[in-house]
Amino acid sequence: MTAITKQISEIYLLIRPLLTGKIVSTLLIYGILPILFFLSLFVGRYEVPPSHVVQILAAPLINLLPDQVMHIEPGWTAAEQNVIYLIRLPRVIAAVLVGAGLAIAGAAYQGLFKNPLVSPDILGVSSGAGFGAALAILLSQGSFIIQVSAFCFGILAVTITYLLSRFYRTTPSLILVLSGIIVGAFFTALISLTKYVADPYEKLPAITFWLMGSLASVRYTDILLIAPPLLGAAVVLILIRWRINLLAVGDDEARALGIDTKRMSQVIILCSTLITAGAVCIAGIIGWVGLVVPHLGRMLVGPDYKKLMPVAFLLGASYMLIIDDIARNLTSAEIPLGILTAIIGAPFFAYLLSKRSVGWT
Amino acid sequence: MILEVANAGYTYPRGPEIFSNISFSLAEHEVLCILGPNGIGKSTLIRCLANLYRLRSGSIRLLGTEMAVLPQVEIAKKIGYVPQAHEIIFPFSVMEFVLMGRAPHLPAFSSPGREDYKKADQMIDLVGIGKIADKPVNEISGGEYQLAMIARALTQEPAILLLDEPTSHLDFGNQIRVLEIIDQLADSGISVVMSSHFPDHAFLTSNNVAIMQYGSFMAYGLAEEVVTAENLKRTYGVDVSITYSHDVARHVCVPHKAGSCRCGGMEHLQCIGHPSVIASSGR
Numbered sequence: 103m104t105a106i107t108k109q110i111s112e113i114y115l116l117i118r119p120l121l122t123g124k125i126v127s128t129l130l131i132y133g134i135l136p137i138l139f140f141l142s143l144f145v146g147r148y149e150v151p152p153s154h155v156v157q158i159l160a161a162p163l164i165n166l167l168p169d170q171v172m173h174i175e176p177g178w179t180a181a182e183q184n185v186i187y188l189i190r191l192p193r194v195i196a197a198v199l200v201g202a203g204l205a206i207a208g209a210a211y212q213g214l215f216k217n218p219l220v221s222p223d224i225l226g227v228s229s230g231a232g233f234g235a236a237l238a239i240l241l242s243q244g245s246f247i248i249q250v251s252a253f254c255f256g257i258l259a260v261t262i263t264y265l266l267s268r269f270y271r272t273t274p275s276l277i278l279v280l281s282g283i284i285v286g287a288f289f290t291a292l293i294s295l296t297k298y299v300a301d302p303y304e305k306l307p308a309i310t311f312w313l314m315g316s317l318a319s320v321r322y323t324d325i326l327l328i329a330p331p332l333l334g335a336a337v338v339l340i341l342i343r344w345r346i347n348l349l350a351v352g353d354d355e356a357r358a359l360g361i362d363t364k365r366m367s368q369v370i371i372l373c374s375t376l377i378t379a380g381a382v383c384i385a386g387i388i389g390w391v392g393l394v395v396p397h398l399g400r401m402l403v404g405p406d407y408k409k410l411m412p413v414a415f416l417l418g419a420s421y422m423l424i425i426d427d428i429a430r431n432l433t434s435a436e437i438p439l440g441i442l443t444a445i446i447g448a449p450f451f452a453y454l455l456s457k458r459s460v461g462w463t
Numbered sequence: 464m465i466l467e468v469a470n471a472g473y474t475y476p477r478g479p480e481i482f483s484n485i486s487f488s489l490a491e492h493e494v495l496c497i498l499g500p501n502g503i504g505k506s507t508l509i510r511c512l513a514n515l516y517r518l519r520s521g522s523i524r525l526l527g528t529e530m531a532v533l534p535q536v537e538i539a540k541k542i543g544y545v546p547q548a549h550e551i552i553f554p555f556s557v558m559e560f561v562l563m564g565r566a567p568h569l570p571a572f573s574s575p576g577r578e579d580y581k582k583a584d585q586m587i588d589l590v591g592i593g594k595i596a597d598k599p600v601n602e603i604s605g606g607e608y609q610l611a612m613i614a615r616a617l618t619q620e621p622a623i624l625l626l627d628e629p630t631s632h633l634d635f636g637n638q639i640r641v642l643e644i645i646d647q648l649a650d651s652g653i654s655v656v657m658s659s660h661f662p663d664h665a666f667l668t669s670n671n672v673a674i675m676q677y678g679s680f681m682a683y684g685l686a687e688e689v690v691t692a693e694n695l696k697r698t699y700g701v702d703v704s705i706t707y708s709h710d711v712a713r714h715v716c717v718p719h720k721a722g723s724c725r726c727g728g729m730e731h732l733q734c735i736g737h738p739s740v741i742a743s744s745g746r
Contacts, residue, residue, distance in 0.1 A: 216552050344574035348563050350553050354546060358513050359619065360539030360567035405553035408574045 154178040196320040197426040198419040200381040205418020207374035208392025213350035222378040222392035225282035229289035230259025231382040236296040249383040256379030314438030315386030328380035335373035343411040390447030470521035494655040496665040499675030505658040513544040539567035543616030554599030564618030586614040606637030626657040662716040
């Protein structure tokens with residue numbers, strides 16, 4: 103009898119760390135993304151039985167094994183397989199890339215500008231990319247040209263912002279934000295101009311819907327186009343993440359601690375711009391993710407960028423997956439992502455603020 | 464000499480000259496206190512010493528090397544800079560804040576490891592804020608924040624500590640505690656340059672004192688020689704008395720209260736013709 107109780111208490115001691123809050127929240131943070139990723143493949147307007155989804159997903163892996171060991175015979179239709187592999191999977195991958203990218207770009211900018219209210223489009227990248235896309239639609243270009251144009255104009259807008267801020271030569275981060283507002287306003291006006299001159303029956307709706315954001319038409323080719331710059335920039339931001347702490351404290355102190363602040367802000371701006379431009383060119387303009395998710399991360403793990411960046415990456419991807427699942431399932435028509443991120447993000451942010459544990463003062 | 468400053472001058476870009484012709488040197492264990500009125504350029508000088516601003520003329524040699532040619536990382540391994548307290552937006556814990564001092568010793572893509580945590584812990588204990596190591600820096604008192612900044616500078620393992628008015632905004636007890644820690648650090652071999660608004664602090668900690676006035680060092684030398692009634696009168700425009708106190712075994716600097724000193728209206732400008740002096744001398 104005593105032996106059994108002793109064993110039970112030993113087992114309890116072993117699993118006790120799993121039951122304490124820290125480990126549970128860690129598991130939640132790291133476990134939620136794979137679960138959501140998987141679940142997102144099961145939902146959609148086109149009905150595919152869950153058993154078929156599992157079989158479709160498992161078949162290519164299991165059929166790699168010799169036939170004698172295990173083999174899955176296709177018990178599903180070709181249409182079902184196409185829905186999973188050609189529509190849902192690329193869409194889910196794109197949601198992960200866009201959400202994760204926007205979240206870490208936003209977190210990095212909030213540190214760089216020492217301002218918790220900054221989002222990744224603060225330097226005008228979204229307005230620039232939006233104009234690039236609107237212009238390409240106006241000129242009746244195909245989707246590839248629209249994306250390239252969006253990407254290039256997004257980067258152009260930030261370049262102009264940066265050069266403009268160099269021109270004024272005062273408090274660097276403040277003048278950068280102001281230059282971003284100037285450039286953003288300019289490109290927003292250009293978007294309006296493009297809409298104004300666009301054919302109201304065909305091109306105007308196309309531009310409007312593009313700007314509202316959607317992942318509905320994402321294909322593997324789009325992902326192949328944006329994944330390298332987006333992931334490359336994300337890796338750089340994650341590698342230098344601890345040093346963003348120093349920028350978040352103050353430029354002078356960061357320099358006194360041996361940081362080349364000018365170079366480091368250039369790197370952060372370049373990476374965040376690549377990420378945001380990449381995200382905008384496949385998903386349209388999606389606000390709020392880059393603003394809200396870093397705060398959610400700070401609530402969970404505190405302001406230290408060493409922990410914050412990986413968490414923002416995971417939470418951003420999860421948030422975007424949820425938003426996209428709602429966008430494609432809630433009604434019979436697609437709901438544009440830009441609308442949903444704000445409709446869900448704004449009240450959520452208000453709730454976070456009321457909790458007063460947002461991780462900044 | 465650890466730090467040699469020769470004919471240093473600084474002018475704001477497209478602005479006025481702040482100071483010129485400043486020369487001094489700093490030895491091991493030495494504490495140099497810079498006094499001077501508000502806005503005279505003490506902070507600017509300290510920023511130049513930290514290489515945050517580039518001198519317009521003259522030179523600074525750090526351990527024998529011209530500082531202008533040194534990369535900032537190398538300077539950060541030798542010089543710890545403690546700025547004036549300012550607001551921090553994100554609530555880093557004291558530990559995370561102090562750890563940032565390890566930055567010059569870490570490669571760009573890495574973050575602090577076990578050894579770095581150990582060093583930060585040591586310095587937190589050294590300045591005596593171990594109890595608040597997990598608190599956010601924007602929820603601790605001004606004195607604790609000042610100590611946290613000193614601890615961060617110390618985790619840089621510097622040879623020189625530059626402190627910009629480390630005692631302003633602190634209550635009386637914290638002022639003395641910070642000065643005591645500065646004293647201990649100097650004993651352990653670190654050289655210190657600090658600016659202060661309190662001439663008495665010069666006697667408390669310093670070997671050498673410089674008084675900054677009229678765009679240069681008006682006086683520079685041993686505390687007892689520089690902090691004189693005459694020099695302070697010229698610098699701050701107020702009368703003080705410098706006397707040796709046997710109680711504390713050092714010189715002290717005591718300001719006069721106009722009209723109630725023993726000169727009887729004979730010696731000090733504010734006393735001459737002051738109603739209370741006339742009243743008391745008439746008695």
